[in-house]
Amino acid sequence: MGIEDDAIKVNTASYFTNITLLWWHRRSTGEKRGGYAIGT
Known part of the structure; x- marks a missing residue:
């Protein structure tokens, strides 16, 4: 990004x-509440 500071x-x-x-x-x-699962 070119940040110097x-x-x-x-x-x-x-x-x-x-x-x-x-x-x-x-x-x-969301996963604990029955929503979508986290894919690794």
């Missing part, structure tokens, strides 16, 4: 980590 790198990585964790929580909760 370390603070921006950390903020960007943190943002994508949070999005991923929210997605995973939603998927695993």
Whole structure:
């Protein structure tokens, strides 16, 4: 991405980590409730 500033790198990585964790929580909760299964 060409990001030079370390603070921006950390903020960007943190943002994508949070999005991923929210997605995973939603998927695993849906599976527990009888919804779709998570394929690995």
